[in-house]
Amino acid sequence: MRNLYQTVVLPLGALALLAGCAAGPDYAAPTLPASRLPASFGQPVAGLGVGTVEAGWWRTFDDAALSTLVGRALAANHDIGIAAARLDESRAMLRESGQGFLPRGGAALGVEQRRRSDAEMPSGQPRRTDSYRGAVDASWEIDLFGRVRRSVEAAEAQAGSREALLRGVQASVAAAVAASWFELRGIEAELAVVADLRLSQRDSLALVERQVGAGSASEVDRLRAVALLRQVEMEAPALERRRAAAINALAILLGETPQMFSLPAAAPAAATLAVRPLAVGDPAALLARRSDIAAAERGLAAATARIGVETAGLYPEVQVQGSIGLVAGSLDAMDGAGALSGFLSPVLRWSFLDTGRVRARIAASEARAREALLAYDQVILRALQETDDAFQAYAAAGDTLGLRLQESVAQREAARLARLRFAQGAGVYLDVLDAERADFASRRALAVARTGQRLAIVGIFKALGGGWEVCASAASDCGGAAAMP
Known part of the structure; x- marks a missing residue:
């Protein structure tokens, strides 16, 4: 046994210690050249500035109901749970x-009852033999060429990619909840406009009926x-349907049954949104924050490590196998000193005849790594595009809202004056009709523009990839599907 230890174990252990390199390329995270990474987000946009992006960005709206909904979604959303x-x-x-670095094996217990044929039976030996064996068998792969190391690197990178994807889902769910909430509030604002105009049109109808009775208006004017009035009233059912759909969408985001979901108590929506300056950071911070970029980088690392896994197939695989236990012809003899049995054996496996197949797998893994690199670069480009699009949408939403406010004020005043002139007998009802239609359209468009402004802000934070940072807090429940067993 001592000679075996000296001739097998010590040399193999020395090889294991000396094997400091692994097959395949060593991974280095790619860096974007300065010529391709802009220093800023292009033309400045009013209301946006450089600074640290707020993690819990939905709190900037000062809407307690929204914050409640986002918290519930992060805890119970099914996509996050998945x-x-x-x-x-x-x-x-x-x-x-990681267990590949350790020996594998276990205990083995066996009983063999064998009957030999005449040709197998040595002279003077019994035809029937019994043997009992109890042993511990083990094998250990000496990772000389880094197959196990590269496999662990690939698995570690894959886990990092999944972690980044989880952060991305958390950020997307927070943005989806905010967008659904603001769409719902916008629909409710449109419903309020319809209700207000319904009352106004009823007053107008009563005015026309009085004028018809006085002979200063015709039946055509009354019709x-x-x-x-009916045109205004017809808008309500479609808005109610959209409102129900928005509530159902929120229920699904929060992992709840639509039929049992109820909205949290919310204060009436403000007519105007006081938007404080938004800190959006810079492109370098964007690349560090976006979880899809982190996931793509980890995917590239995994693909690079798999090149080493396949390259290790070109080299021999060295294992040490061993066993120690008891072997005897009967159970009574198992406790005797002569029943002790064992072996320690080095094993060298080299599939040199499969070199062509191995090299084909290496080429395939290298192609996948090039694909992962291009995908990583594409994700960066799309992140910069989405951010610029979001900034431009925010600027356009602000301009649109300002113009809609001016238009709505003018149209409302025009409708008031038209009704006043008609009541005084100085105008025709057709002018009133046109003015009230324009007033109705402008007030609904104003409600839509206000919703668009809020959605544009949500779009900015979604493009910036923020929101998942709040889940790093120990007090935050962001595991998703909290209602599931």
């Missing part, structure tokens, strides 16, 4: 990959007033 489960899966696979 992403968290996938992360747990990848972490478990990483732990499994036109009735038609406009």
